Amino acid sequence: MLYKSLKTLVILSFLISLLFFVSMPASLADPLAAFEGMKGEIKISGGTAHIPVMKAAAKAIMTANPEVRISIAGGGSGVGIKQVGEGLVDIGNSGRQPTEGEVSKYGLKMFKWAIDGVAVVAHPQNGVKALTESQLKEIFSGKISNWQRIGGPDKAINLYTRDAASGTREVFWTKALGKGEIFDKANVVVSNGAMKAAISNDPYGIGYVSVGHIDDSVSAVALDGVAPTMERVVSGDYPVARGLFSNTKGDPGPLAQAFLDFLFSPVGQAIVRDRGFIPVK
Amino acid sequence: MTRSEFLTKYGFMAAAIISAAVPLAIFIFMALLGYPILTSGRLFGTLLGAWDPIHQSYGILPMIIGTFILAILAVAAAFPVCLGCAALVSDAAPGPVGRFLHGVVRMMTGIPTVVYGFVGIFLLVPLIREAFGGGSGFSLLTAALMLALLVSPTMILLFCDSFGRVTHTYRQAAAALGATTAQQFLFVVLPQARNGILAGVLLGLGRALGDTLIALMLAGNAVAFPDHVFDSARTLTAHIALIIAADFDSPEFRTLFLCGLTLYVLTTLLVLGVRLTMRLPGRRP
Amino acid sequence: MMRHAFKLFHVWVWGSTLLLLAATGTVIGFLLVRGWAGIGRELVFGETPVLAALMLQRPVFDGLFPAMVGTLALVLLSVGMALPVGLATGIYLAEYATGRLYSLLSLFFDILAGMPSIVVGLFGFSITIFLHHRFSGKIYPCLFISALSLAVLVLPYLIRTTQAALEAIPADLRLIGPSLGATRFQNIFHVLVPHSLKSILSGILLAIGRCAEDTAVIMLTGVVVSAGIPKSIWGNFEALPFYIYYISAQYADADELTRGYGAAIILLLLCAFLFGIAFWLQRRLSQRWFERV
Numbered sequence: 001m002l003y004k005s006l007k008t009l010v011i012l013s014f015l016i017s018l019l020f021f022v023s024m025p026a027s028l029a030d031p032l033a034a035f036e037g038m039k040g041e042i043k044i045s046g047g048t049a050h051i052p053v054m055k056a057a058a059k060a061i062m063t064a065n066p067e068v069r070i071s072i073a074g075g076g077s078g079v080g081i082k083q084v085g086e087g088l089v090d091i092g093n094s095g096r097q098p099t100e101g102e103v104s105k106y107g108l109k110m111f112k113w114a115i116d117g118v119a120v121v122a123h124p125q126n127g128v129k130a131l132t133e134s135q136l137k138e139i140f141s142g143k144i145s146n147w148q149r150i151g152g153p154d155k156a157i158n159l160y161t162r163d164a165a166s167g168t169r170e171v172f173w174t175k176a177l178g179k180g181e182i183f184d185k186a187n188v189v190v191s192n193g194a195m196k197a198a199i200s201n202d203p204y205g206i207g208y209v210s211v212g213h214i215d216d217s218v219s220a221v222a223l224d225g226v227a228p229t230m231e232r233v234v235s236g237d238y239p240v241a242r243g244l245f246s247n248t249k250g251d252p253g254p255l256a257q258a259f260l261d262f263l264f265s266p267v268g269q270a271i272v273r274d275r276g277f278i279p280v281k
Numbered sequence: 282m283t284r285s286e287f288l289t290k291y292g293f294m295a296a297a298i299i300s301a302a303v304p305l306a307i308f309i310f311m312a313l314l315g316y317p318i319l320t321s322g323r324l325f326g327t328l329l330g331a332w333d334p335i336h337q338s339y340g341i342l343p344m345i346i347g348t349f350i351l352a353i354l355a356v357a358a359a360f361p362v363c364l365g366c367a368a369l370v371s372d373a374a375p376g377p378v379g380r381f382l383h384g385v386v387r388m389m390t391g392i393p394t395v396v397y398g399f400v401g402i403f404l405l406v407p408l409i410r411e412a413f414g415g416g417s418g419f420s421l422l423t424a425a426l427m428l429a430l431l432v433s434p435t436m437i438l439l440f441c442d443s444f445g446r447v448t449h450t451y452r453q454a455a456a457a458l459g460a461t462t463a464q465q466f467l468f469v470v471l472p473q474a475r476n477g478i479l480a481g482v483l484l485g486l487g488r489a490l491g492d493t494l495i496a497l498m499l500a501g502n503a504v505a506f507p508d509h510v511f512d513s514a515r516t517l518t519a520h521i522a523l524i525i526a527a528d529f530d531s532p533e534f535r536t537l538f539l540c541g542l543t544l545y546v547l548t549t550l551l552v553l554g555v556r557l558t559m560r561l562p563g564r565r566p
Numbered sequence: 567m568m569r570h571a572f573k574l575f576h577v578w579v580w581g582s583t584l585l586l587l588a589a590t591g592t593v594i595g596f597l598l599v600r601g602w603a604g605i606g607r608e609l610v611f612g613e614t615p616v617l618a619a620l621m622l623q624r625p626v627f628d629g630l631f632p633a634m635v636g637t638l639a640l641v642l643l644s645v646g647m648a649l650p651v652g653l654a655t656g657i658y659l660a661e662y663a664t665g666r667l668y669s670l671l672s673l674f675f676d677i678l679a680g681m682p683s684i685v686v687g688l689f690g691f692s693i694t695i696f697l698h699h700r701f702s703g704k705i706y707p708c709l710f711i712s713a714l715s716l717a718v719l720v721l722p723y724l725i726r727t728t729q730a731a732l733e734a735i736p737a738d739l740r741l742i743g744p745s746l747g748a749t750r751f752q753n754i755f756h757v758l759v760p761h762s763l764k765s766i767l768s769g770i771l772l773a774i775g776r777c778a779e780d781t782a783v784i785m786l787t788g789v790v791v792s793a794g795i796p797k798s799i800w801g802n803f804e805a806l807p808f809y810i811y812y813i814s815a816q817y818a819d820a821d822e823l824t825r826g827y828g829a830a831i832i833l834l835l836l837c838a839f840l841f842g843i844a845f846w847l848q849r850r851l852s853q854r855w856f857e858r859v
Contacts (some may be wrong), residue, residue, distance in 0.1 A: 041801050043706070045790075052818065055792055059627045062794060066625055071793035075525050086695075087703045158417035163523055164334045164533075179502075182330070184505035187419050187513045190523065194815025201407070201593035202417050286751040293662060300725060301674040302834030303718055304681065307689045314692060367581025374577050382583065384845065389590055391841030392834065393779035395807045399814045399830050401595045403600070430589050437586075463575035483681075491682025493782035498814060520682045522785060541688045545681065553681040556673070 017135075022138040032266030034258045039067035042255050046080015047086065047093035047167055048191030049116060049210035052242055052275045054093070058229035060271070075189050076166025079249060084108070084247050090256045094245045095167030095210065107250050112243040113263045114277035117211035118172045119228035119240070120221040121196070123203045128152045130222040135178060139142035139206060142183030147204060159186035160198050167242070168192060172208045175240045176223065230278050244277060308492055308545060314435075315538030325335065330502040332383065332520075335369035338535045343506045345543060347514035350507060351421055351496060352489035353430035356436075356482060364431050364478070367440030372466050380457020384502040386398065389434040398498035401427040413511060419501030427495050432485040444470050479558045489515060517544050544562040592731050597834065601827025608633065609828040623793045628821070630829055635795050636709075636803040640784070641759075641777045642715035643799065645770065648721045652773075653766070656728025660753055679722035687786035690715030694787065707788035710799040715783045720773040727769025731762030771844035775837045781807040804834045 040131050051074060058070035075083070077094035084092025085106030098108050113252070120136060122128060125185055129148055130137070138144040139157060148154045162169040173179060177227070189195050195209045200217035211228050214220050220228045233236040246263065248256055262268045269279035312319075318327055330340025370382045405427060410418030447470045456466045471478075493516075501513025502523060515523075517540045524533050600719055611619045612629030619626045626632055663671055690711050697705045720764075735758055743753035759766075761804040796803040813826030 041797075043802060048816075051791065058792060062625045063627075066623070068792055069797060069801065071790045073790040073802070086698070088695075088698065088706050150331050156416065158531070160417075165524075184333070185503050185513060187417055188502035188504065188515070188523065188650065191816050193818060196818075198417075198814055205417060283749070286749055289751050290662060293654045293658035296651045297658040297663065297671055299651055300655040300678075300721055300756045301671050303721065304674050304678040307681070307685065309691065311688060344658065347599050361578075362582040362586055364581045366586050369579035369583045373576065385587070385821070388838065388841055388844055390591070391775055391779075391837045392593070393807060393837055395779065395781045395810045395814075396597070396830050396834055399595065399810050399826065402814050403794065404592070404596050429588075430593070431585055461572055463572040487680050491680070491684070493684040494811060498811065503569065518682055521684050521688055525786070532643065533651075537688060538692070539683050544685050548682060548685075549677050551632075552673075552676045 009147065012264030021050055027029075031062065031262045031267050033253055034261060035061055035065040035068055035075065038065065038255060038258065041071065041090065041253050042071050042259050043071040043089040044070065044091045044093065044246075045075050045083050045089045046091075046247075047077045047095040048074040048193060048242065049095045049212060050093040050246070051166060051191070051193065051214075053244075053263075053272055053277065055225070056271045056275065057259070057268060059266070061259070061262060068181060070259070076163060076165035076191070077170070081106070081108070087249060090248065090253065091249045091259065094247060096170045096242055098247055108247045109249075109251060111248070111260050111263070111279055112274045113246060113260075113268070113280055114244040115233065115241065116235040116244050116277050117228055117230070117238055117241045117281065118168050118176065118208050119211045119214060119221060120176070120206065121199050121209050121218040122206050122221055123213065124216065124219045125203055126152060126219065127278050129219065130225065133176070133178075133224055137178065137180045137224065139187045140183060140186075142180040153204075155204045156204040158202055159183055160195060160202075160205055161186040163188055163190065163196065168195075170238060170241045170268060175242075176208070213263065214276070230276070234278055241271060243280075308542075310543060311538045311541045315535060315542055318532075318535045318539055327539060331506075334533060335516075337532070339532045341517065341520065341536055341540055341543070343504055344515050344517045344520045344540065347421070347500070348490055348494075348508055348518070348544075348547075351425055351428065351500065351514070352486050353514055354421060354425035354510065355432060355489045356485045358425060359429035359433045359485060360437060360482065362429075363436040363440060363481070363484040366433075368466055368470075370437065371441040371444040372470065373462050374390060386434050386437050386441075387506045389551070390438070392431075393491060394431060394494045395498075397427045397431055399493045401495065401499045409511075416511045417501065417513065419499060419513050420511045421500055421507055421514050424496050424500035425510070427499055428489050428492060431492060431495060432488045435488055436481045436485040439481035440474070440478060443474040446477065447473045467500050476558045479494055480555045481553045483551050483558065486546050487555075490547055490551070492519065592694050594834070596699060597827060601831045602822070604824035604828045605780045605830035605831060620794055625656055630806070630809065630825065630832065632792075632794050632796075632830065633804040633806045633809045634832070636793075637778055637791075637806045639709060639799075639803065640713055640716065641774050643709070644716035644720065644777050645773055647713060648724055648768065648773065648858050649719035649770065651717075652724025653728050656725045656766075657732065657754060657759070659725065659760070660732035661750070661823070666685075675722045675725050677813050679726070679800070681719075682782070683780050684718055684782040684803050686719050687716050687732035688781065689718075690784040703826070706800075707786070707802075708800045709788060709796050709803045712787040712789065712803070713799070716777050716780060717841045719780060719783055723773045723776060726768055727772070728766050729760070730804050731769075732764035734765075735761055764850070768847040771840045771847075775840040775844075778840070779807055779837055781805075781811050784808055787856055806836075 027141055051072060054072045059073060062070060077096055080092035080094050081098050081102050083089045085215060098110060102108060135150055145157055147157055189198050190211045195207045196213050196218055199205045199207050211230060211233060226232055226238045228238050233241045237240045246260060252260060262281060269281050272279045311425035327339055327341065327551035329342050332340055332343060362388050372380050374382060403421060405423050409423045410416060417510065451467050451469050455469045497515040497519040501512035502515045502519055504515055521537055521540050524537060610630050612626050614624050614626045618624040618661055620630055635732050658843045691707060694705060694707050694711050721796055743757045771828060784805055785808055787800050790802040791802050810826055810829045813822055817823040817826055
């Protein structure tokens, strides 16, 4: 008797769970299933910190459904916001929150899918591993121009910065430099990836890059004693933090919506974590 | 004239008109889009100021200067080498060697710009950084050296052409008087080929001014006025590539057309210069 | 004293040549040494099976295949667009235009030939944005726009080679047709053009090389970091030279850098191949004329 009821229970629970799986929205079971039957192109441009996540997401989606094409370009946050606003791309990424002016001008909808920070980076062999905020300001304004003055070798400091369209620059300039001057003789590179590559090749270089991009090839510099790790960014100890946004003009179309849903799905958020950023979910 | 013949003739003509309209259209379009700046009274501010968008200053003078310094540096570095190489190829080397070298130089014109830039980043930049301590290695000098290599084949081929056009009898006369190859070249060929050499230099300058990738990849792109050759600098071409704006109302977008117009005018002047030198009467020895 | 000066002359000419050859050799050698090991199936196709990739059944990631197909499509489209116009213009210039008109047209084509490619790219880009604003929100920078801009860039090459080939035909050959009663039109199509076909072909090859290597035009008109195989001419695309540029500045790891070297070698070989054939054709041609005379 007991055995029989147990058996019924097992079968019943099996049936219920089966029913549950079947009736569950497809996007929850497998976020890629949402793309089934869809075809067309999603154009993405803008923020360069986003690119590794975009590429990985595109790879997953295009492998599951080759009918969907996802094109990814960089350019910087400013370019992403303008291009999506002008209707040139479907999704414009930005490494800073779009300003109120931008949101109202273009009717943007923002989707923040990761948390990131901006860290000062130097070559791994560089002895300087920590700076104060005032030292940082003096370095980036060109007042300190030799590593010796901050405990490094007797070599000129090679400054690297980003162009005005960069959200990373905007965040760094506002939150780390207090809108202080950035020396106009600094080399200008076009993306987070380019910054990392440049610094990893220049023993006397200093620049700033998305925390998610940091790996062994560069060494992150602590700011006022706080190391720019993801844990310290989340806890709020490290002040130069920001969100990574994807923006659409008005409500996203079905393809763009499916793409954004994928970013927020467990699989998408796992990609976000895997690429070094902090998922929002 | 048959009907088909009539049609073909005007078909060809239409094609020619379309082709000729393209450079005109480019000029007109750039001028129209840049027009608001030209008339806003901020033209001189834009032409002569510094680039500092955060303070609403959109000057392109640093880029104009960077362009000039880079192009002149590259051609100056290439000139003696190209002249020497051209002298060997068309004059001093024995026949087969000369022909072989000529072939090599022609093949060199096919090396993609981006390949020079790529090798520049991984080979020349660290070299310059180490050799001239201080500086990141991304500098006017680095870009100029690679650019010199890029413009060399163009210049050499033009030099060779102009040496080849030197009247043969003059050389024979000099040879009959006992002049060595070197003497013939220096005192007969070189003076007569003067115009061709000038044309080669102008064309080299045009090529150097107009190149984007080497400057973008190697010159460092700093917006400041460069003080010396180890400084990071930005050219007009790299500036256009860096500032991708997509909205008509931003001043950045407008200044791009000023950059484009400046480049257009500069290269057109060089083309006119080349055509003029080709027409100048050669000096008779 | 004089003798020393002339010895110096030989040092100069040989030294310059060797310097130039050494510099070029270093550039090529550096690429080959660093990149040769990376050349292989995986460089092009990544982890995708070759056949599935070639049949376009499965997209290729982490490989050069999409960029190579993109460059191929770009070259075919742009040369395809420029060729009819370039040939016709070249024929018009050589066979019909005279006097003032001839020199005016030549001036325009010289200006076009000297124009920096980034200016052509800026033109293509701004025209696209202009049309996007004024006419249709469906016009974006795309493969078609890039190809059109590149067509503008190589147009003067095609015009010049066609014109030069036709003008180089000796007068006796030029007159045979008309003397037998052929019309001007028949003479052009049955005698003059077939006769200069080889040198026109070499001009086309040079134009292809120019299309394949140019980066400045496409980076403003629709090339992107990642897009897969182009499915339509209205979409974004990848291309080899842009890939090289992109990797050089922002490679994420050693694998990507290796692919960058690989891409540079492939592009270099492609251009060397095209230029090699073009020059071989030109040389054979000049020899033939030489033998005729």
